[in-house]
Amino acid sequence: MTSAATSGRLPGHVTAIAGAFLVSCMGDGLAITALMLDFHDRGVGSASITGLFTAMSLPAIVFADLAGRVADRYPARRALLPAGAALVAVCFGMAFISTPVLLILLLAALSGLMAVAAPVFTKTVLDASPGPLMSRAAAQVSMATSLGFLIGPAVGAILKDxxxxxxxxxxxxxxxxVVPAVALLLPAHSGAEQEHTTSQQPSSPPKSGLQHGLRILIREAPAARVVVLGTALAFTLQITNxxxxxxVRDDYQASSFMFGLVTMVWAAGQILGSGIAGRILAQRSAQPAATLTVVAVGLALATAAILNSLPALFALMLAAGAANGAFGVARQTTLGRAVEPEHRGSAVAAHSALLNTATVLALTSSGVLATMVAPRxxxxxxxxxxxxxxxxxxLVHRKPVPREGAVEIARVARDVTS
Known part of the structure; x- marks a missing residue:
């Protein structure tokens, strides 16, 4: 059964969601690049650049509670159709505005809408990919996201000119x-929602939201581990970014072109690592992989501080990017296996809020650190x-915990025997 599931095809709407992530992330990448270049050319100051990045991260924290409730309580199609239409309308309106403050505020509105839509997409992917398919689905979405952000900035710079x-x-x-288009391809009602409807009375609404998601993440030890590691990883990588x-430019005496290549090598490594992890973790526990990949990134960052060879830096960034991509798949797989379907939306939204909190903290502190401490x-x-x-x-979690995939495997076995 396991081998058959591993070699089976992912549901069509999972592939469609991955395509939506690729296209929308490419659009985000080209837009943020064009906005940064436009602000730079107009000389509006570095504070505006910081405002752009804050506008991309802060809404995921502010709207985490709403995002969790929407993802767990409403069918994906019902949530994504209006969210997609609003995304198109807001972005279209941005095209006819030139005031930096208004552009930043509208970018925050876009990020808020995506903060609500993303957990819906993620929950749909996890619910549609039981058992060994879960890691492959997570890898497909991760690879699509990385590819979109790899293509987007380059295209944005070209289109801006x-x-x-x-x-x-x-x-x-x-x-x-693509968001409303993919929403039309999704089932009208998710399996998790139908199961919940038949198992609970209408007078007992399901628990959802930010606080509930945080409680779920804390309660499930496997999820708690990867969330802590992932939050630390997000913070440190934002600082180093x-x-x-x-x-690259000062210590390694490299050109702007070489700096761009370093960034591209990291992104290419992420795509490679995601694909490999998706296959390997189909029949294995994802927790050891999550730990090892974070260790690999930590060693790569520390090694970059003592290297003097640019080719060696390229190889190191490729390996670190691959480890980072593999960690993303391991984290998503662990969360999917550890959390029950009816709570996944809230857990994903809470996790996103934690990651973006780390990003905002890193953004606010990195400017000060960069002026006080050298890059190495x-x-x-x-x-x-x-x-x-x-x-x-x-060391804190050395005590054995229940196998992370037990809930998912039991559910699959029940479905097969019923």
Missing amino acids: AVGLRGVLLVDAATYL VVEVYL PLYAAAGALLLLLTATVY
Whole structure:
């Protein structure tokens, strides 16, 4: 049964959702790149650039409670159709606005809508990919997301010079059309929702929201581990992203083109690592892989602080990107296996809120750190922090816990025998 499931095809709407992530992430990448270039060309100051990144992260924290409730209580099609239409309308409106403050506010509105839509998509993918298919589905979505963000910035820079900011934002608005289009391909009612409807009375609404999601993540030990590791990883990588340009350009004496290649090599490594992890974790526990990949990223960051060879840095960033991509799949697989379907939306939204909280904290502190500490010590400190935290998480959770896939396997077995 396991081998058959492993070699089986993913549901068509899972592939469609992965395609939606690819297209929309490419649109986001080209839009944020064009906005950054436009703000730079107009000389509106570095605070506006910080505002752009804050607008991309903060709404996922603010709307986490709403996102969890929507994902767990409403069918995906019902939630995504209006959200997709709103995304298109807001982005279309941005194309005809030039005031930086208004552009940042509308970008925050876009991010808020995506913060609600993303948990719905993720829950749909996990619910439609039981057992060994779950890691493959997570890998497909992760690879599509990484590919979208790999293509987007390059296309955005080219389009900005060719058609201007308005043209880029109109293209971004067109990419958001995939959200309502994919929503029409989804089942009218999810299996989890039908099961919940038959098992509970109408007077007993399901628990959902940010607090409920946090409780679920804390209660499930496998989920708690990967969430702690993932939050630390998000924080340290955001810090190093800010100073990466100084490390490559100043310490390694490399050109702007080489800096762009380093970023592309990392993204390519993410795609490679996601694909490999999706296959390997189909029949294996994802927790050991999550721990090992974080250790690998920590070692790579610490090593980058002492290297002096640019080719060696390329190889190191490829390996670190692969480890980061593999961790993303291991984390998503662990969450999917550890959390019951009726709680996955809230758990995913709470997890996203934690990740974006770490990102905002990193953004607010990285500017100060970059002025006080050289890039190499920052890289070394980031790597050491990851290694220390991974060791701490391992020591704290040494007691055996129930197998993370037990809930999912029991459900699959019940479905087969019924």
